[in-house]
Amino acid sequence: MTTTIEKPTEKVAERAPLLSVAGLTKNYVIGDLVTPVLKGIDFDIYPGEFVAMLGPSGSGKSTLLSILGTLLKPTAGHFFMLGNDLTEADERELTKFRNRNIGFVFQYHHLLPDFTALENVMFPAVASKLMDDVEAEVRATMLLNRVGLGHRLNYRATKLSGGQKQRVALARALMNNPALVLADEPTGNLDRESAHQVMELLAEINAESGTTFLISTHDPEIAKRCQRKITIIDGKVDSIETNPTVKQDVAAA
Amino acid sequence: MRYEAKVALRYLLSSKMQTALLIGGVGVGVLVFCFMSALINGLASYQIEQTVGSIPHITIEPREQTPKVLGGTDGTLILPAILRDNTQRSQIRAWQTVLDTVLADDNVRLAVPVVAGNGFITRGQAVQPVSITGVNPEQLSEVAAIGPAIIKGTTDLDLNGIIIGSRLARNLSIDVGQTLVIRSDRGGQRDVKVRGIFSIGVESLDERVAYMNFKAAKALLNLDNGISRIEIKLKDLDVAPALSASFAVSTGLKVTSWVEKNKRLFDAIQGQGSTGSLIKFFSIVTIIIGVSSALLLTTVRRKSEIGIMRSMGMTKGFINRVFVIQGVLIGLLGAAVGSSGAFAFTTLVMQLAVRADGSRVFPIDPSQGAYVAGIMLATVASTVAAILPARAASRVDPLEAISQ
Ligand SMILES: Nc1ncnc2c1ncn2[C@@H]1O[C@H](COP(=O)(O)OP(=O)(O)OP(=O)(O)O)[C@@H](O)[C@H]1O
Ligand SMILES: [Mg+2]
Numbered sequence: 001m002t003t004t005i006e007k008p009t010e011k012v013a014e015r016a017p018l019l020s021v022a023g024l025t026k027n028y029v030i031g032d033l034v035t036p037v038l039k040g041i042d043f044d045i046y047p048g049e050f051v052a053m054l055g056p057s058g059s060g061k062s063t064l065l066s067i068l069g070t071l072l073k074p075t076a077g078h079f080f081m082l083g084n085d086l087t088e089a090d091e092r093e094l095t096k097f098r099n100r101n102i103g104f105v106f107q108y109h110h111l112l113p114d115f116t117a118l119e120n121v122m123f124p125a126v127a128s129k130l131m132d133d134v135e136a137e138v139r140a141t142m143l144l145n146r147v148g149l150g151h152r153l154n155y156r157a158t159k160l161s162g163g164q165k166q167r168v169a170l171a172r173a174l175m176n177n178p179a180l181v182l183a184d185e186p187t188g189n190l191d192r193e194s195a196h197q198v199m200e201l202l203a204e205i206n207a208e209s210g211t212t213f214l215i216s217t218h219d220p221e222i223a224k225r226c227q228r229k230i231t232i233i234d235g236k237v238d239s240i241e242t243n244p245t246v247k248q249d250v251a252a253a
Numbered sequence: 254m255r256y257e258a259k260v261a262l263r264y265l266l267s268s269k270m271q272t273a274l275l276i277g278g279v280g281v282g283v284l285v286f287c288f289m290s291a292l293i294n295g296l297a298s299y300q301i302e303q304t305v306g307s308i309p310h311i312t313i314e315p316r317e318q319t320p321k322v323l324g325g326t327d328g329t330l331i332l333p334a335i336l337r338d339n340t341q342r343s344q345i346r347a348w349q350t351v352l353d354t355v356l357a358d359d360n361v362r363l364a365v366p367v368v369a370g371n372g373f374i375t376r377g378q379a380v381q382p383v384s385i386t387g388v389n390p391e392q393l394s395e396v397a398a399i400g401p402a403i404i405k406g407t408t409d410l411d412l413n414g415i416i417i418g419s420r421l422a423r424n425l426s427i428d429v430g431q432t433l434v435i436r437s438d439r440g441g442q443r444d445v446k447v448r449g450i451f452s453i454g455v456e457s458l459d460e461r462v463a464y465m466n467f468k469a470a471k472a473l474l475n476l477d478n479g480i481s482r483i484e485i486k487l488k489d490l491d492v493a494p495a496l497s498a499s500f501a502v503s504t505g506l507k508v509t510s511w512v513e514k515n516k517r518l519f520d521a522i523q524g525q526g527s528t529g530s531l532i533k534f535f536s537i538v539t540i541i542i543g544v545s546s547a548l549l550l551t552t553v554r555r556k557s558e559i560g561i562m563r564s565m566g567m568t569k570g571f572i573n574r575v576f577v578i579q580g581v582l583i584g585l586l587g588a589a590v591g592s593s594g595a596f597a598f599t600t601l602v603m604q605l606a607v608r609a610d611g612s613r614v615f616p617i618d619p620s621q622g623a624y625v626a627g628i629m630l631a632t633v634a635s636t637v638a639a640i641l642p643a644r645a646a647s648r649v650d651p652l653e654a655i656s657q
Contacts, residue, residue, distance in 0.1 A: 062656070071564055071652040092568070099566020106655055110561040114263040124565040127256045172565075 017044035017080075018179055018212050019068065024077035026063055026235075037063050039235040040077070047179070048210040050203065050246075052223045055232035061216040062184050064232065068214070069102055069182045070094040082179055099128045103173030103211075105183040109165040111157035111172075117144060117164075118153040121171045130176055143171035147201055163194025170201060174211065183215040187222065199225065257571055261578035264551065272583070275547050279587020280594060282540040283631045286533045287595030287622040293529035295618030297522045301490070304518055305511060307398040309365075309484035311497045312514075313351065314507045315343040344479030351504050355485060360496055362486045365392045368467065369481040370474040372437040374417075376425045383421065383463045385437065387470020396484055397464065399451045405429050406449035410466045415445040418459035419452040435463070439475035537630055541638040544583055548576055548642035552649070559646050560654020569647035576646050580639020584632035591631065592624045 026038040037060045045051055053061050066072040068079060070086055078087045082101060089097065111120045121140035125131040131139070144150055147167040152160060160168065166186065173181050183202070187195035203225050206213050215222060223229055227246045231238045265272045345351060348366055355364045368387040373380050388396045390410040400408055404419060406429035415435065417427075427433060429447050436442045445465070452459055471477070487493060493510035501508040512519065552559065559572055599619040606614035 066652050069564070071655075095563070095566050095568050097566075098564065104561075104564050108655075110557060110655060112260075112263075112558055112561070114267040123562075127260075127562070127565075127567055127571065129256075176566075 015046075018047045018049075018082065019045040019214075020080045021068070022078050022080075024064070024067065024079055025075045026060070026067060026072070027075045037235050038067075038074070041232075041235075041237055043230055043237060043240060045180075045212060045214060047212055048206070049212050050206040050225070050227050051212075051214050052226035052229045053214060053216040053232060054218070054223055054229055055216075055238070057218075059232045060235045061232055065182050065184050065214070065216055068180075069104060070098055096128075099124060099130070100176060101179045103176070103178035103181040105166070105169055105173050105181065105186040107185040107188040109157075109162075109169040111160075111165055111168055113156070113158045116154045116156055117149060117160065117168045120157055120168055121175055124172060124175045128176075136175075140171070140175060143174055144168070146205070147171045148197075161194075163190055163197060166190060166194065166198050167201065170198065170205075174205065174209075178211065180212045180214065183213060185217055186215065187217070187219055195219065196221070254574065257574040258578050260575045261582060264555070264575070265579055265582060268551075271547060271551075275544060275583050276587045276590060278543045279540050279583055279631055279635055280591035282536040282543075282634075283588050283591025283627045284595045284598065285536040286627040286630065287592055287624055288599055289529045289532050289536075290623035290627070291595070291599040291619055291621050292615065292617050293525050294621035294623070295616045296525060298618060298621065299616030300518060300522060304515055305490060308511055308514070309396075310487040310490060310493045310511045311485040311500065312509050313345070313355070313483040313485070313500060313504060314481070314509070315345050316505075316507050317343075344476055344481060345483070345506060346479045348480045348483065351506065352483060354503055355483060355500065358496065358500075360487050360489060360492050362488045363392075363395055364486075365389070365395050365484045366467070366480045367396060367482050367484055368470045368474055368476050370437055370439070370470075370476070372435055372441075372473070374421070374425065374433055374435050374463070376427060376433045379425050381421055381424055382461070383417075383435070384461050385435070385463055385465055385470055385474065387465045387467045387474070389467045393464060395486060399449075399453070399464070402451040402453045403449050404452045406447065409448050410464060411448070412466050412469050413443075413445050414448040414466060416449040416451060416464040417447060418462055419450055420456065420460035421463070422447070422450045424460070435465075435473065437473045437475065439473075441473040441475055443469060443473050445469075537634045540584075540587070540631055540634045544580060544635045544638035545641055548579060548639055549645060551579075552576065552642050552646040555646070556649055557654045559649045560651040563649065563651035564655060572649070573643045573647040576643035577636060577639045580636045580643075581632065583639075584635025585628075587635065588628040588631040592622070592628050595622055595627070596624065 021041050021043050024038055024041040025036070028035045028037055041064060053064070055061050063072065067074045070089075074087060078085055080086065084097070086094065086097065112123065115123070118137065118140055121143055122136040125136040125139070126133060141150070141153060144153055147170055149164060149167055149171070152164060157165065157168065166189070170186070173183075186202070187198050190198060199219070199222055202213060202215065205211060215226070217223065224243070225246065227243055229239075229241045229243060231241075352364055352366060355361055365388060370385050372383055372385050374383050386396065388410070393408055393410060394400050399416065403416075406416075408416060410416065415433075422428065425433065427447055429450060432444055432446050434442065435445055465473070471480070487496065490511075494512050497508045497510035562572060563569075596619055599617050599622060602615060603613065603617050603619055606617075608614060
């Protein structure tokens with residue numbers, strides 16, 4: 001059964017960037033050793049975009065996604081999301097912001113092993129009291145149906161296959177209807193078949209719901225499906241390319 | 254709070270073995286706590302009961318004669334000296350009034366007038382010194398617990414009756430029903446018949462003590478107008494010190510509570526109590542260490558889950574509560590297991606550890622197990638033990654946990 005996630009129309013209508021990165025730098029400091037990893041990053045991402053982030057290993061992609069996901073503080077520079085300067089926000093505000101506006105998909109699924117697929121997906125909404133149980137269950141069921149796991153709702157997370165786990169993780173990332181989903185090599189741990197499935201889902205959900213995706217990847221197949229490709233080399237933006245083969249229905253670039 | 258509790262419960266249920274061991278550990282701590290309480294409190298009650306059963310709770314006696322200051326005839330020489338009036342036995346004179354005052358108090362169960370003095374028993378050539386106690390026959394059992402100690406005869410104290418100890422009887426080769434002559438140090442003399450012979454097991458008592466009828470002893474000891482003391486038994490032992498102070502004021506006599514007369518017993522009970530407290534203290538410390546280290550291990554094991562929860566926007570407070578609730582649940586369950594185990598165990602010990610004659614080997618009292626204190630302390634201890642792991646968990650860096 002396929003369910004379509006309805007479009008949040010206000011996000012599509014917006015012309016201003018959803019995410020604006022300006023002069024972002026990051027140095028890792030270990031003892032006396034200062035390692036500059038991000039050396040001044042600037043780009044904008046618009047609502048509804050499907051963006052790939054490419055770059056060789058060690059170029060700083062994961063570091064950048066962690067900063068944009070408010071899990072890591074930048075050394076200098078700013079980034080703005082939904083009109084907020086998130087480099088200025090405190091821990092409490094960031095925690096709440098993450099819950100409401102950012103969805104994460106990591107290379108590893110990080111599901112809670114003692115909870116069912118349904119409970120894992122409901123978690124971000126019910127644990128933060130964003131939704132009541134009934135509302136959350138309806139939405140989580142819909143999302144699991146959408147990722148093709150309607151028949152595994154009450155399976156323990158540990159009883160699912162690798163690809164299934166990653167699809168549950170994707171449904172969980174979408175649970176609170178985030179403005180932006182950050183995915184760090186979401187297919188990196190999967191076999192070709194599962195990777196393809198997940199990839200299809202990401203693109204379809206973006207097209208259906210207008211949820212904005214920023215996906216770091218080494219996978220050329222993913223890159224092909226994206227509207228834009230941001231290439232990071234040695235901590236700097238090397239190029240930003242628009243993919244002419246993908247329909248540019250929402251991107252402003 | 255509800256969802257934190259759900260996560261906490263899942264965590265506990267997910268590692269059933271560890272959880273069972275933890276609950277068992279807390280349970281053993283509570284069991285030790287309650288068992289020690291039952292033993293120490295039971296022992297104290299037993300000792301007090303043993304002591305208080307045979308002694309007055311409050312004793313009223315004549316005032317001791319105090320030093321009098323003698324002025325010299327010329328008004329300059331001052332010579333302090335104790336003048337003892339040896340011609341007069343010290344006695345409570347208006348004793349009926351004192352008795353009425355005392356009996357009017359609601360706390361008093363019983364007040365027994367007693368006369369006491371020294372004398373000799375002669376039989377043929379043999380002379381034995383005795384200490385004479387005179388009481389009303391129906392109140393004898395209140396003054397001396399000799400009823401169960403009677404080995405021959407009865408405790409009936411008619412005007413011509415006397416009850417003596419077994420050693421005295423042997424020294425004088427005398428038996429129940431025989432007559433002897435008793436003389437007081439005041440010169441009184443009376444023929445009395447032996448009604449009963451007791452053996453308390455204390456040499457000096459079995460050799461020296463004799464009980465007589467109140468009226469007969471009063472006449473024998475030349476105490477026509479007074480008595481030697483009033484022995485009081487109370488309904489509630491605890492009021493003895495306060496009540497004796499109040500009687501001292503209202504009667505103007507020397508009033509002593511059993512507490513003052515048994516300081517050593519109290520010191521001993523207190524000593525037992527401190528030993529017990531120490532053991533109980535360590536049982537609680539053990540709970541804290543055990544629960545704390547187990548939960549710390551859990552935080553390490555669950556690090557990546559904690560990280561993902563934080564990245565999904567769960568607050569530090571949320572993570573904190575997940576672990577504190579685990580501590581509370583372990584504490585409550587452990588306390589329930591431990592306290593019911595302690596009750597069952599102490600009851601079993603009480604029933605099994607009985608000598609052939611029905612007396613108990615351990616004066617353990619299952620009803621004095623301090624269960625409420627044990628349950629509360631264990632729950633609090635287990636909760637406190639969870640604070641450190643909970644803080645550690647809430648401080649997990651989500652990024653570090655996710656990228657590992
Ligand atoms: N916590 C850290 N402390 C110190 N240096 C770090 C830390 N995390 C990453 N680095 C360094 O920063 C650089 C960028 O790492 P990052 O993980 O962002 O790269 P990446 O582009 O995601 O690489 P990959 O494609 O292999 O995942 C690397 O040289 C790495 O060694
Ligand atoms: Mg990376």
